[in-house]
Amino acid sequence: MHASLIQIAVNSDESVNSRRERAASLVVAQRGADLVVLPELWPVGAFAYTAFAEEAEPLDGPTHDVMAKAAAEARVWLHAGSFVERAGDGTLYNTSLVFSPEGKCAAAYRKIHRFGFDKGEAVMMGAGEELVTVALPETTLGLATCYDLRFPEQFRGLVDAGAETLVVAAGWPERRRSHWTLLAQARAVENQAYVLAVGSAGTHAGVEQAGHSIAVDPWGEVLAEAGAGEEVLTVEFDPARTATTRAQFPALKDRRLGLAAPR
Numbered sequence: 001m002h003a004s005l006i007q008i009a010v011n012s013d014e015s016v017n018s019r020r021e022r023a024a025s026l027v028v029a030q031r032g033a034d035l036v037v038l039p040e041l042w043p044v045g046a047f048a049y050t051a052f053a054e055e056a057e058p059l060d061g062p063t064h065d066v067m068a069k070a071a072a073e074a075r076v077w078l079h080a081g082s083f084v085e086r087a088g089d090g091t092l093y094n095t096s097l098v099f100s101p102e103g104k105c106a107a108a109y110r111k112i113h114r115f116g117f118d119k120g121e122a123v124m125m126g127a128g129e130e131l132v133t134v135a136l137p138e139t140t141l142g143l144a145t146c147y148d149l150r151f152p153e154q155f156r157g158l159v160d161a162g163a164e165t166l167v168v169a170a171g172w173p174e175r176r177r178s179h180w181t182l183l184a185q186a187r188a189v190e191n192q193a194y195v196l197a198v199g200s201a202g203t204h205a206g207v208e209q210a211g212h213s214i215a216v217d218p219w220g221e222v223l224a225e226a227g228a229g230e231e232v233l234t235v236e237f238d239p240a241r242t243a244t245t246r247a248q249f250p251a252l253k254d255r256r257l258g259l260a261a262p263r
């Protein structure tokens with residue numbers, strides 16, 4: 001399988017419309033890939049909290065339409081990263097969309113773990129309540145967004161639901177880049193799954209983005225890693241290796257669930 005991870009730059013001096021058009025061109029240029037992935041909240045910027053309400057869109061808004069068209073034009077499966085969704089009741093969500101090569105929306109995932117503690121996304125957005133997997137012809141994707149990467153139970157839940165390739169769309173800050181790389185490898189090793197973790201580049205709202213998108217195999221080996229700037233990271237991988245790794249080193253079968261609480 002050939003995946004293209006689009007580490008787009010999200011800088012404050014570019015408009016949302018311009019970046020949307022640029023992202024679409026980058027997707028279309030990946031024709032020939034099987035899967036293309038964009039990062040978290042790339043239209044507005046993951047830390048541009050003050051613009052969230054103004055740039056919020058319905059599920060079938062401009063980002064949906066532009067990305068559906070780009071997926072169909074490129075004939076690829078497209079994880080279009082996330083955007084600020086305004087639901088029917090007015091609640092904002094950090095929502096990722098996945099499109100088929102025909103441009104049909106195959107899945108929507110609302111970020112489960114909101115970042116910011118007592119500010120930003122954590123107080124401005126609603127939390128997703130559902131795990132989301134997407135069955136591609138070659139592999140089943142399990143979806144996660146940025147801060148979710150710190151919560152192994154979400155990934156185990158995705159594996160229990162059949163995920164073989166874990167896709168993380170992020171807007172991870174440079175300040176904690178060492179955590180990003182370490183956690184991406186940890187999620188791959190403990191779940192014996194591919195991890196495709198896609199961050200953004202650039203600086204917005206005063207927060208420098210880490211870049212360093214990374215593809216990790218089910219043994220925890222790094223297959224490819226981007227630098228800090230805008231870049232399309234391409235990676236070839238054999239999806240069957242998830243099953244062979246799990247069969248040859250069957251640690252997932254040794255899980256002990258339902259242990260007694262300490263006395």
Ligand SMILES: O=C(O)CCC(=O)C(=O)O
Pocket residue numbers: 046114115145146147148150171172173176179
């Ligand atoms: O967990 C982190 O260090 C970064 C999380 C984050 O930036 C986010 O979820 O938007």
